[in-house]
Amino acid sequence: MSSKPLDYENLNKNVKECQYAVRGELYLRASELQKEGKKIIFTNVGNPHALGQKPLTFPRQVIALCQAPFLLDDPNVGLVFPADAIARAKHLLSMTSGGLGAYSDSRGIPGVxxxxxxxxxxxxxxxxxxxxxxxxxxxxxxxxxxxxxxxxGEGDGVLVPVPQYPLYSATISLLGGTLVPYYLEETANWGLDVNNLRQSVAQARYKGITVRAMVIINPGNPTGQCLSEANLKDVIKFCYQENLVLLGDEVYQQNIYQDERPFISARKVLMDMGPPINKELQLVSFHTVSKGYWGECGQRGGYFEMTNIPPKSVEEIYKVASIALSPNVPGQIFMGLMVNPPKPGDISYERYVRESKAVLESLRKRAHIMTDGFNSCRNVVCNFTEGAMYSFPQIRLPPKAIEAAKKAGKVPDVFYCLKLLEATGISTVPGSGFGQKEGVFHLRTTILPAEEDMPAIMASFKKFNDEFMEQYEDHKGYSRM
Amino acid sequence: MSSKPLDYENLNKNVKECQYAVRGELYLRASELQKEGKKIIFTNVGNPHALGQKPLTFPRQVIALCQAPFLLDDPNVGLVFPADAIARAKHLLSMTSGGLGAYSDSRGIPGVxxxxxxxxxxxxxxxxxxxxxxxxxxxxxxxxxxxxxxxxGEGDGVLVPVPQYPLYSATISLLGGTLVPYYLEETANWGLDVNNLRQSVAQARYKGITVRAMVIINPGNPTGQCLSEANLKDVIKFCYQENLVLLGDEVYQQNIYQDERPFISARKVLMDMGPPINKELQLVSFHTVSKGYWGECGQRGGYFEMTNIPPKSVEEIYKVASIALSPNVPGQIFMGLMVNPPKPGDISYERYVRESKAVLESLRKRAHIMTDGFNSCRNVVCNFTEGAMYSFPQIRLPPKAIEAAKKAGKVPDVFYCLKLLEATGISTVPGSGFGQKEGVFHLRTTILPAEEDMPAIMASFKKFNDEFMEQYEDHKGYSRM
Structure with missing residues (x-):
C-alpha cells in the first residue's frame, strides 16, 4: 500500500519542524498523569483562571447580558444585574450589526x-x-x-530574543522563515544590549539572511524584565538604522510588580522621539484580554495596532484577515470592556477597582515568594519577576545529572523538569523550549498558583531539588556558565 | 529612502495574491455606501443574525450563565433563567478547567x-x-x-469544485499550493461528474502537479445542491483510487429545503462501503455553529473529525493547533449545545423546537421566493436552493454590457453587481469570485433577508435588472453559454 497524503512522512515539513514547548513533552506527560489521577499544578502556561483566579465581575455581567439580549427587557433583570452593566451591554450591542451571533467586519467592530x-x-x-x-x-x-x-521564505529573518516565548520560534518555523536570535543578559537582569543585536544581524547577513523584523517582549516572557525608556529608544534607533519592522509584544503591560520601571509602550517612546523617526519606523504593537488582571485567556480577545504601515499593506492584511471572516465577537466585547472599564461614580467602579487591585497585589506578593523560594536553593539563581507572569530560574545541574539525562535520551533540563513533575505534580516548561545559552539550564513556571498554596509549592520544589541534588551531586561541584 | 519591510512591494507574495471575493470589492464598496448613509442589504455573506434572525433562546441562556457563574448561586436566578439552562450551564462548566476564562486543551474541551x-x-x-x-x-x-x-509547496494540488466557496482558493493561494478545479454541471443541477474529476486530475498531473486532496462542499456553497448517496460513493471511490484525502465541508448539513435528498455525511457513506475502503480512505469532515438554524457566526465555533488519519499525523496537527493555545471557549460551549440540544421532556424543549423549526421553515420559503424571483427575469436562470443558504443565478449579459464593463475596467459580473448595489443597496458577490465557466456570469446572494422583506427585495432586483437590460440590450440577443 502506497503511503497516503496525510501520513506523517508526507506532511508539510514546516508543520513537522515547528516546536511549541509550552504544550510540548512536559505538558503531554502532565496530562497523562492527570488522567491517571495524579494532582497536577499546571504552571506551564499563563492561564490564571485555571489556577483559581476569579473573573472580574463587571465584564462578565456585561458579556452575559450581551449573550442574552432578551434579558434587557426582562422586568426582573435589575434583580441580578447592576444598572451600569445593563447600560453598557446596550451600548456594546448597539455597536454590533446583529449582536454576538453575527460576524463583524474582519478587522473587528468599528466602535470597539x-x-x-x-x-x-x-x-x-x-x-x-x-x-x-x-x-x-x-x-x-x-x-x-x-x-x-x-x-x-527561508531567506527572511526575524530577530527574536533568547530566551523567547516560543510562539515566535514556532510561527517563524511554520511560515518557513529563519529565526535570528539575540541573547538577553541574565546577569544584567535579562537586559537587552544593542551590541548583541548588531552582532546577531551581522552574523545573519553573513549567512545571506535578509533580516526584516525584530520582536521585543515587554515585559519579558519568560524572563519577566521591564524594558527602560532608554533601552526602548536604543531598540527603536537600531530598527530604524537597520530597516526593520519592530514587533512590540506588550501583552503583559498591566502586569508590573515593581515601581522603578513602569510599563512604557514602544509607540510612546517612538512618538516622543519626534521626526523623522516617528513618521518612518514601522511598528506593530500587540495586546490581549488574556493577561493583566483580567486573565480571560479562554475568551481569545486581542488587538494589534499598526504605526507607519502604508495603506496598501494595511489593505492586504485586512484581506487575509477576511478569509476567516471575523475574530470571535464575544472576545471583541471583552476588549471593548478592558480598554474602557468602569469609571469613578459608576455603580460598579468600586468593586472593579477592588477586584483588580486584589489580583495585582497578590501577583506581586507571589512574584516575591517564588523568586525568594528559588533563590533559597543553593544551585538555583533567579532574577526577580519585574513584570509578566513567569519565574525563570537558572538550575545548575551537576555533571552526573547531565550524564543521566544523556543516558535517558533527554535534554538535561527536560530530564530535570520531568523528574520534578513526577515527584511533585508541578508542570513547568524546560528552558530549552525558550532558548538559553549553551550549557546553562532553566525552567519556566508561572507565578499563578493561589497565594495560599504558594509556600507549600515552593517547599515541595525545594524538597525535590534537594533530593535531586543529593542523588546526582558528586559533592565536588556543579556545572555553571 | 529605501523601501521598508511592510511596504506593499515587500510583502509575502502569497498574501498579495490570494483573493477572497466574499469580502472583496463589492463588500468594500457596500461598506462605503453604508457609511455615506445608504441602506445596504448585506447578502454577500451567510450571516443570518446580521439580517435579523434571532438567536435560539436556550443556548444563549446557557452561555450567559456560563459567563456569569456567580449567578448560579444567586437566589433570584430562577426568575430569569429556566432550571434546565441552569443545570446545563453547571454541567458544561464542570467540563472546563477554570470556566470560560481559562484556555482549554488546544484540541478543545474533552467533554465537549x-x-x-x-x-x-x-x-x-x-x-x-x-x-x-x-x-x-x-x-x-x-x-x-x-x-x-x-x-x-506549489507542486501540491487540491481539487476544488468550481464554483467554490473562496475560502478554498484563498487558503490554497496563501499556503502557496495549486488549486485544481473540477467543474460542477449547472444544467444538471450543479451535479458532480466523476469523469470531470478524472480529467481535472489528469490535466494537473500532466502539468507536474501532485494532486493530494479533494474538497466537496455538501450542501453546496454557492450552488446549493445536495449530493446524493450514489454521488458520494463515486467521489469516495475516486479519492481512494487516486490516493487523495477527502475534505468534506458539511457546514450546511442542517440547511436542507427539499425532502428527496436529505443530508448524508461523507463519513456515513464511507463506513457503509465496508472494508477495505472504510479503513483506508483519509477523510476530514468539517462542521460549525455558524450555519444551520443556529447561525451563531460571531461565536466562531466549529469542529473537524479525522477518519483514518494516523496518530503521528494527528499529533502534528495537535502541535500546530497548540501554538495559538486554544480555540475560544465560549464557541466550544456553543458546539457542545448544538450537538446536544434540549430533549423531549426538558423544560426548554418545546421552545427550542418551535424556534428552530420556524427558522428552517422560513428559510425553505425564502429559497422558493428567491429562485422564483430570479427565474421570472427573462435573462436569468437559477437552480433551486436544495440546501445551504445561497442562490446562485446565472445572469445572461448582453454584449453591450460586456463591452461597457470592459471600458470600465471591470469583469462583466462585477460591473453588473456594482450597478445592482448602487441602484438597490443589495450587496451580492459576483460569480467570478467563486469561479464559473468562461463567458458565463453569475452572482451569489444569501437567502437570508427577512421573509417579509423578500418580495420587495426581489421586486427591486427585477426592476434593476429590467432597466439594466433596457440600457444594454441591443434587442437582438444576449450572450449565453
Missing part, C-alpha cells in the same frame, strides 16, 4: 476599535487611528497574521 | 469533544472517537489547519 484607539491615546498621550487597529482572536493570532505578511 | 462524537454516532450509526475530533474557531480555521498540513 475606536475605544481601543482612545485607550491608547489616554495611555501614551498621542492620538491613535482606529483604522490601523485590528481586533484578533487573542494576541497570538495577530502575531501570526503579521509574521505571515512579513516572511516570504 | 465526547458529546460531538456521540452526536456523530447518533447521526451516522457508527462510533466516532473524540480523540480524532478537534474543536476550532469556526470551520474556516479548521480547513486552514488541515490544508496547512497537506500543502508543501
Amino acid at each position: 476599535r475606536k475605544e481601543v484607539a482612545e485607550f491608547i491615546e489616554r495611555r501614551d498621550g498621542y492620538p491613535s487611528d482606529p483604522e490601523l487597529i485590528f481586533l484578533t482572536d487573542g494576541a497570538s493570532k495577530g502575531v501570526m497574521q503579521i509574521l505571515n505578511a512579513i516572511i516570504r | 469533544r465526547k458529546e460531538v462524537a456521540e452526536f456523530i454516532e447518533r447521526r451516522d450509526g457508527y462510533p466516532s472517537d473524540p480523540e480524532l475530533i478537534f474543536l476550532t474557531d469556526g470551520a474556516s480555521k479548521g480547513v486552514m489547519q488541515i490544508l496547512n498540513a497537506i500543502i508543501r
